[in-house]
Amino acid sequence: EAGVTQFPSHSVIEKGQTVTLRCDPISGHDNLYWYRRVMGKEIKFLLHFVKESKQDESGMPNNRFLAERTGGTYSTLKVQPAELEDSGVYFCASSPRAGTGELFFGEGSRLTVL
């Protein structure tokens, strides 16, 4: 069974540009989460999808971030326009049910904004 896959693994862009990160969760996992880790700090929650619906987007930093999960399968996270402080590693995780302590993470997409 394939794990959670994320693309790209690393992206370098200039301030003001747009980047779209993609996450393919484990097949059959209705719950999909986005997290971000900046400069060795905590792995910070961004948002939670249940199928195609946003269950909780309380962690999204501002309106430059847009997450979608059309069809309830893969998800994208777009940053537009990117700022320097958006640099970090963006992790996607999935789980078969909500409220579990066990999430299955991808290896992350490292974003560097210059």
Next chain:
Amino acid sequence: GQSLEQPSEVTAVEGAIVQINCTYQTSGFYGLSWYQQHDGGAPTFLSYNGLDGLEETGRFSSFLSRSDSYGYLLLQELQMKDSASYFCAVRDSSYKLIFGSGTRLLVRP
């Protein structure tokens, strides 16, 4: 606010035992999880404590005291491959996991 505190770095010798502590302050508590992350890799689930007490999984054990808002991860018979970052995470009332900043464990020969 919500916060989890854990040491930033721990060093131990191969074959030894190490304990990584975690204290938390969150809005609602539904369990404490531990994750391991090797550099450049995915965080990987290690254990979950929903109730007070000790959970053992091989060389790793995890403990929870809800009255003290405290837990720890115990790693025994340390191996070089255990060098990694370890994160505690609390499941809060809105079903999401809140993570700490991680403890970097360095195992020396």
